[in-house]
Amino acid sequence: MIVMKFGGTSNRDAAAMSNVLRIISNHIQERPVVVISAIASATNELEESARTAAAGDERGACGIIDRLCDRHSAILKTLVHDEHRAGELASVFALYRAELVRLIQGVSILRELTARTRDAFCSYGERFSSRLVAAGLMERGIDAVWVDAADFMLTDGNFGRAIPVMESVRSNLARVVVPLLERSQVPVTQGFIGVTAGGVYTTMGRESSDYSASIIGAALDADRVQIWTDVDGLLTADPRKVNGVRKVRRMSFDEAFELSYFGAKVLHPRTMLPLLEKNIPVEIRNSRREDGTGTLVVRSDMIPGGPPSVKSISFSSDVTVVCVAPRGRTSQYHFWEGIFGVLSGSGIDVRSVTTSEFRIAFTVTGQFDSDAVTLRLQEFGEVFIIPDQASVCIVGSGLREHAELAGRVFRTLSGITTSMIAFGASGHSLTFVVHRSHLERSLASLHAEFFGASGPTGEFDVPLN
Numbered sequence: 312m313i314v315m316k317f318g319g320t321s322n323r324d325a326a327a328m329s330n331v332l333r334i335i336s337n338h339i340q341e342r343p344v345v346v347i348s349a350i351a352s353a354t355n356e357l358e359e360s361a362r363t364a365a366a367g368d369e370r371g372a373c374g375i376i377d378r379l380c381d382r383h384s385a386i387l388k389t390l391v392h393d394e395h396r397a398g399e400l401a402s403v404f405a406l407y408r409a410e411l412v413r414l415i416q417g418v419s420i421l422r423e424l425t426a427r428t429r430d431a432f433c434s435y436g437e438r439f440s441s442r443l444v445a446a447g448l449m450e451r452g453i454d455a456v457w458v459d460a461a462d463f464m465l466t467d468g469n470f471g472r473a474i475p476v477m478e479s480v481r482s483n484l485a486r487v488v489v490p491l492l493e494r495s496q497v498p499v500t501q502g503f504i505g506v507t508a509g510g511v512y513t514t515m516g517r518e519s520s521d522y523s524a525s526i527i528g529a530a531l532d533a534d535r536v537q538i539w540t541d542v543d544g545l546l547t548a549d550p551r552k553v554n555g556v557r558k559v560r561r562m563s564f565d566e567a568f569e570l571s572y573f574g575a576k577v578l579h580p581r582t583m584l585p586l587l588e589k590n591i592p593v594e595i596r597n598s599r600r601e602d603g604t605g606t607l608v609v610r611s612d613m614i615p616g617g618p619p620s621v622k623s624i625s626f627s628s629d630v631t632v633v634c635v636a637p638r639g640r641t642s643q644y645h646f647w648e649g650i651f652g653v654l655s656g657s658g659i660d661v662r663s664v665t666t667s668e669f670r671i672a673f674t675v676t677g678q679f680d681s682d683a684v685t686l687r688l689q690e691f692g693e694v695f696i697i698p699d700q701a702s703v704c705i706v707g708s709g710l711r712e713h714a715e716l717a718g719r720v721f722r723t724l725s726g727i728t729t730s731m732i733a734f735g736a737s738g739h740s741l742t743f744v745v746h747r748s749h750l751e752r753s754l755a756s757l758h759a760e761f762f763g764a765s766g767p768t769g770e771f772d773v774p775l776n
């Protein structure tokens with residue numbers, strides 16, 4: 312069997328969703344379990360509705376939900392013509408809307424939005440969209456069954472970044488989903504969301520539907536996990552930022568992990584983890600070009616050895632560097648222990664760390680409360696915050712053994728100040744930080760250097776744009 316996951320970009324409207332239905336129909340022989348994300352921007356809108364409610368604007372929050380419900384109803388009208396089925400779905404949508412309105416009322420009265428409540432809001436995106444896909448498949452005569460992720464995806468209670476309890480997920484899937492597959496039915500479920508042992512909805516972090524697909528794939532021993540998205544596969548860089556990108560035909564789990572961990576949105580970084588041990592390949596495919604071959608992500612020993620090679624360049628454009636200098640020369644371990652204690656308790660997203668004599672510097676990705684973190688770190692030393700930074704990560708195989716790599720990278724970037732250089736820990740990546748205003752130039756120069764017109768062939772397809 313296979314797992315097929317479709318992202319929000321593949322589900323944005325009725326036309327995109329009917330394309331998804333066609334792709335699923337073409338894979339019925341492979342016994343798919345279908346994992347669906349919320350339609351494009353729905354999760355952002357649900358978050359916005361929750362924030363609007365917390366600000367006390369109940370009407371505004373309801374307006375956002377009404378527009379979201381209308382978008383789903385419009386897709387429903389186009390995709391589902393069977394009167395009974397359409398009526399049933401319309402009632403489910405009315406129920407979801409009523410539940411969301413009750414959530415809005417509660418939040419706007421209390422003017423408090425907890426991570427738990429935010430997860431409750433966000434859970435509706437995937438519930439709406441997966442209902443549509445299941446009904447759309449039935450409309451095409453496919454024996455699809457909508458499965459509530461709450462029936463199998465048991466997680467801890469760490470709202471907003473919940474971790475699945477794999478053993479329970481496995482036994483739940485054996486009970487809930489395997490019998491459907493045995494009857495040749497097509498289970499359609501939600502990515503991103505899970506449930507606590509007490510039955511409360513959780514989410515596993517933004518963009519984590521890819522992770523849901525791989526958890527399900529690993530638990531069911533799938534032959535492979537397909538991630539259907541809006542690009543041809545893993546590319547040499549984000550096509551929204553860099554021209555002339557190429558598709559990478561094959562990448563190892565380790566490389567894909569580094570690429571996504573350092574910013575490539577196309578895969579959630581955790582996606583690879585459940586699949587590594589079982590060696591279940593991931594295919595990244597373009598839902599707008601079904602005939603494309605995509606990228607295959609496999610264990611490194613399944614990729615023919617060759618000279619070290621750069622495969623892709625990723626970036627994060629919203630990075631802050633935080634540097635801490637101890638006041639006295641106390642024990643280094645004591646100092647580091649204190650810093651890491653603050654970091655692990657603060658929930659901020661630390662990506663790379665560098666040290667010098669006693670100082671330590673680290674990068675934080677995304678927005679965070681720098682005043683609060685500074686206050687806590689000041690207990691251990693003097694804190695310097697350097698805002699408006701971006702990180703760049705060069706990913707490839709055998710980079711640690713690549714005698715030319717560092718020289719080529721920094722020669723290419725001559726004239727651009729780089730800092731926070733991290734190289735060697737994984738052997739698959741070299742990362743560094745530049746000022747945000749230098750990001751585009753850095754990416755363009757590095758991409759031209761490693762993948763320009765005379766660049767590599769082999770594992771790469773021809774330029775895409």
Ligand code: ADP
Binds near residue numbers: 542544549551574625
């Ligand atoms: P989905 O909605 O299918 O989950 P995402 O928007 O999360 O899709 O991820 C796909 C996007 O990831 C692409 O449109 C592309 O802009 C971005 N991306 C960033 N880096 C890469 C890369 N190296 N290869 C492919 N896509 C990338």
Ligand code: ASP
Binds near residue numbers: 319348355503
């Ligand atoms: N819908 C969720 C999000 O937008 C999960 C996902 O798309 O993977 O973050």
Ligand code: MG
Binds near residue numbers: 318518576577578
């Ligand atoms: Mg995504």
